[in-house]
Amino acid sequence: MARAERFLQACRGEQVDAPPVWLMRQAGRYLPEYQKVRARTDFLGLCKTPEWAAEVTLQPVDILGVDAAIIFSDILIPVEAMGMKLVFDDHGPGFPDPIRDEKAVDALTIPDPQDRTGFVLEAIRLTVKALGGRVPLIGFAGAPYTLLSYMVEGGSSRNFENTKRMMYTRPDLVHRALEKITETQLRYLRAQVAAGARAIQVFDSWGGHLAPDDFREFAAPYARRILDGMKDAGVPRIYFVLDGGTQLPEIQRCGADVVGLDWRTPLGWARSVLGERQAVQGNLDPCALLGSQDTLRRKVKGLLDDNAGRPGHVVNLGHGILPMTPPEHARAFVEMVHELGARP
């Protein structure tokens, strides 16, 4: 039964037979099996059809041999439920009507998760049933600051100038929007756990773009509120800030059970900042799956050495797996972690 419990044990800081491993975006474009399902519909259609979302969620469990599944969805789904029109095109996600003023902020609603995102909850129930206890399923949500920046920019951004301009001219408005987003995510995550998710991850994809004082004011308090609010749900809470290396002291105080690290952050150093009580997750450069097997093996060994056998390490990439990754390299990564990290 090692595989079924390995991930949750590591999240709790317990010793395991071998480090658990999963990959951010493991249900995704690099898999031909995913492409086949995706061909039936568009991206949002896939997110909103529970049977298909469950199908692609399950694929990497068998194909790669990972120790956890993560529900296939997108962090912007609950934002659409707040009343914003959401589109996906070749440039990625977009909100054609970004929020830039008081009226737009006031128009945002706090949706009931069952009413407006019931398809995600149904996908979770179907996935949990199909998994039959083989590995746990992770639920997730975007961190409030990251969602806000998408909502203000209208999509992804290089400099986040609209979001920051609003922060630096109308902080009151930004905080008001963040309050609504936070409450929405909290309800959404609780509903995911009620539907069967056995861990949750909060993705702060753009929090790492903030200066430390702004992270402290606009990102950390809301992430903390979600993590605190999920404490009594009894599942491990993972907080991942992309490019968050220099914010680690503040991230530490957000109180996650597991801190996700991107590939630029030395894992051993991160553990020394975080202390003993928090587990870590990460952090291989996704590009390492594009190189030779020798390089990959050396890098997996380096990653495990950097952790020095301490309990509380969930192995993962430091960011989502890239679309051009050969699936056999992803599988080799999982096998190497289990082999090289096995306790003697």
Place this chain on the structure above:
Amino acid sequence: MARAERFLQACRGEQVDAPPVWLMRQAGRYLPEYQKVRARTDFLGLCKTPEWAAEVTLQPVDILGVDAAIIFSDILIPVEAMGMKLVFDDHGPGFPDPIRDEKAVDALTIPDPQDRTGFVLEAIRLTVKALGGRVPLIGFAGAPYTLLSYMVEGGSSRNFENTKRMMYTRPDLVHRALEKITETQLRYLRAQVAAGARAIQVFDSWGGHLAPDDFREFAAPYARRILDGMKDAGVPRIYFVLDGGTQLPEIQRCGADVVGLDWRTPLGWARSVLGERQAVQGNLDPCALLGSQDTLRRKVKGLLDDNAGRPGHVVNLGHGILPMTPPEHARAFVEMVHELGARP
């Protein structure tokens, strides 16, 4: 004569009457005066016409009141001189024939700076003459890893997958290219100092995208070789790694006189890692110039407080000034630094 020497004194770690300040990309699109000159030609044409390059280099000295000028040019200019076709379009710079194999690496030449980049040296001479000692002029070059990644990707990139794939499959080839780039930059920087530059900055714009082990193997040794090779030129050497916060211990060992910090890196923490011998440069979020004057003032104060009055602080943005910045905000920033940082 305070203004003329302030910048060089701070680079050497000496006490100054008020912190010197300049802005990365201070000669640039946000200035209507720049736009006027730029309208005469295209971007490369501006770089290659010494009179015009000198003209835009001088503009911010008077308009903003900065304590240093930096020669208007582009880090890819000496790469073109190595034999690669370079184009600039709406998407930024591009190499239509990126280097992806042995033949392409072997075809790279190490150019004579006077022969192939004489227009930059002439622009420096003209600028120095026109400055008449008011403020010093900074010369610059790209760090070898950053230039390599442009040369392999063919332009800027989100994930640098081609560069990293080459690093992880043909490291020998990558090192061979880096050797040639390093020698080219070293000759180019020495020629800039001979022409009148009184400090040099090495820009490692993409080094911060590397995992620590890769930074140690592919970025740091070549940056260090340039910095070491410039030591006897007798001018302050600045090394700026964008998003390099988690690489600071390795950056420290590269031996620059001044370490440039991006806005995500807490300045006080950086100084504690770097120790007493190195000065720092930075690091206001460029977006702070888009907000209110109150916010800007608070942020400038926070930045100066973070440095706690230690000598060896050159104030700057943490990245280039954004094109949509109101020039009067840039000027206010310079004035606030001088006012709030003045020694009583």
